[in-house]
Amino acid sequence: MSESKFVYVTYIRTTPEKLWRALTAGEFTRRYWAGTWQDCTWQKGAGWRLMIPDGRVGDAGEVLEIDPPRRLVLSWQNQFIPDLKAEGPSRATFELEHEGDMVKLTIVHEMDKLGSKFIEQVSGGWPLILASLKSLLETGESLEATRKWPEGM
C-alpha cells in the first residue's frame, strides 16, 4: 500500500452543529488545539491556514470538500518544519454522523506516500487534541496540556 494513513474514531455527546463549530471556529479551537485558530472562509476551494498563536503559519492548504455539519476535506501541508513541508500536501477528512445523543467523529489524515514523517507526527498529536475536544464539548473544560502552544516548538 503506497500511502500513510491515520484513522481516529471518537463518539462525542453533542450535536453535529456544535461539533462543526468546535472544529472550525477559533474561539473553540484556541481552547483545545494548542492555542491555534484557522484562517479560512469555509467555502469549497478557499485557502486554509492553521495559525500558531505567535503569528506563524503552522499548516496551509485548501478546502477540497465542505458540507456542514457533515463532511470537511482539507488539503494540508506543514509550513514550519522544513522536512515535513518537503513531503508535500496531505489530506484530512472529517466526518460527523449523528448516532442517538452522540456524534461519531471520524478523522482520516493521509498522504499518498509510504512512511510519511508528517503522518507519523500528526498521529502523535491528534489523540490528545481530539480527547481535549471531546472533554471541552462534554464537560466545558478542555485538557490542560492542550490549552497552549508547546514552548520552543
Add this chain to the structure above:
Amino acid sequence: MDFDPVFRALADASRRDLLDRLFEKNGQTLSELCEGLDMSRQAVTKHLVILEEANLVATLWRGREKLHYLNPAPIHDIAERWLRKYERGRLRVLSELKKILEADDE
C-alpha cells in the same frame, strides 16, 4: 466514559494479537489479517466485531475492500485515566530500584 467494553475486548490474547498485527501494518483486509493465524476466518471475524464495538478498531471501505485500522482513541483514554495518574508513583519506584541495584554494586 465506559471502559468495560474496551477492557473486555482486550481481555483476550487473540484480540490483542490482532491489534498488534494492525499496529505493525495498519489498514488490512480480513484475508490479510487471517494469514498465518491459527484461527478460522469466522473466529477472526467475530473477534474483529468485538474490537470494532469497543471502538478499538475502525473500518473504512476502499472500493469493495473493507480495511481495518487501529483506532487510538480508547487506548489514549486508558493511558490518560489509568497510567498517567500513577506515573509519578511508578517513577519513584524505579528510582528506588535503581538506588538499591547501584548500592549492590558497591
